[in-house]
Amino acid sequence: MSFSFALPSQLNAALPPEKRGVRRDYVKMLVINTKTKRTTHDVFFHLSHYLERGDVVVLNASRTLPAVLTATSKDRRYEVRLARRLKAQQWEVLVPHVSLEQGEILHFSKHLTAVVEHVNAHSPFITLFFHLPEPAFFDEVYKIGEPVRYEYIETPWKLDYYQTVFGSVPGSVEMPSAGRAFSWELLFQLQAMGVKIAFVELHTGLSYLMDDRWHIGPRENKEFYNISKETANVIHTAKQKGKRIIAVGTTVVRALESAAASGTLQPKKGWTNLYISEQSKLQIVDGLITGLHEPEASHLDLLTAFVPREFLQAAYSEAVEHRYLWHEFGDMNLII
Template sequence: MESTTQSFDFPNVLNATMPPERRGVRRDHVKLMVLDKKTGETKHSTFNHLKQFLQKGDLLVLNSSRTIPAILKASLWRKGLLLSDQLEVRLAHRQNEQEWEALLLESNAEMGDVLQFSALLSAEVAGSSITNPFNTLHFNLKGAALIEQIYLLGQPVRYEYIDVPWALDYYQTVFASDPGSVEMPSAGRAFSWELLFDLQRTGIQIAYIQLHTGLSYFMDDKWHQEPFHNYEQYNMPVETAELVRKTKAAGGRIIAVGTTVVRTLETAIDPAGGSVAQAGWTNLYVHDRFPLQIVDGLITGFHEPKTSHLQLLTAFVQQDLLMNGYHEAIEMGYYWHEFGDMNLII
């Protein structure tokens, strides 16, 4: 289903090419646009003043997934013959403790081919598809040992608007714990521990889910996946589901920090629409006609036109009001992307 979200233009100067810390701004002092989802009214502040726009009893839900350095280099071997010595491999989705879906750039790899990443790490091409760009890789290591090697060898995914190879630490949220995201769950990046503790002192609750983000850019225009083809692994803990239910029952609001949290909270529900603890894979597609059952508000960054992330926002606020807010953000010089400014829709 093609996105109906309006197109818009913004100048390249609004692409955040560096972390705010490198331009002299604390991560929790980026700009914040607050958008009233009913009226479209906007307010402008900085993220460290977030509590002014929340209420005692509200529940902030964050994604605790940790970003991995998902770009690796390997030599490609077939039946003992070297086919390529500098193949770029982009990890896309973790399938289990030993297998990943991955994008092999400029490669016609076949099942049975071997990728040699280092003296310690290799993988066999165990599957491929003509309907998506990914190959399945079966590694010689698994679990923590595999993750350790990925961290030693890999580089974080960086897109074309980033012109400096910023270190992996810049692509982490302060509360990230379990490695697995190929791209940073960036809506949580603006939080500092100081801000989180300050919010809790004022009666705002904090809870965590986990969704490991997959690879969203395939480097080749021939590959196009609809939003509902995007499966990502999630975990809704028991304590978070209980806190969501209690907050809703008490009249508090559920504020998702990021589109990944929206997908998780709206996936992990029972037939009556209540939050439940569960884990698995979700391909939930949230759009302007999607009936939100759990989430009342959203903290997110600013998204490019005609993307599923932008369309998800129209489940919260009418498209015309959203576009009005975006045009205002452009006029006021808000920054886009993972190192950019923030938007609270409530």
């Protein structure tokens, strides 16, 4: 079970680092060393100080969508939030505080419409079938949509602030934020010292449902992932040589461990609802780069697969004391 702690509201990062006068790769970094049981306070650009030649840093190549759309139906306007893509042209979406009917047509723009395929009274989501196929669907969404924004972010920042520099495969409705702090300069620096860079895809779903009636637990949160043969081979070779696999984000941990059910990482794509906690035995991942997670978040359970709960709680207390910033525009945490 995740733990609770007091998080002062002023530690919610309301501004992107660039708007605070800080390069995205110069946010603060809390380093938790699981062997020495010590913490270090540093900046993210010094990541190379903690990695070794032959280590593999695994990034999530998923690119953030502007997932908040506006639709018109029967002369009424609705906010529609993409939640997750089920298959070609079919999406689960959240329409806050509105009841729609099966067969109803939603108009998003003169080029994009959708029909309500399924309504479930026991779920916050409805299923839409969009009439535009990919990639035209994504082209239109990027023109008309806005990024998901939470209450601690007062200004509607442009989508670029919600992208990682390397994201290339559209699909995440919320930013895979653990990779945000990477710059091309830092990635090239790591490669120059012999650190391998590999990519997986895991498209993040909608986490905040805007209604206290609904709660999606980690086992109910299915997300699509894809691990290529190239990435599987890079990781397999590194493991054989005794090198470390460093996942960037809890999404990457879930993807890699989901594809390693047999004990060996396989090229694989599909849906995962893998729940990782202190009882889990990780088969692939040795370290983690992540943001700081809010009190009682299920992501904290995943972190306890790397760090004993008491040590993690103490480290988070230090982060609060040292005024680290939380959420997608906040500071970073390296666990090795």
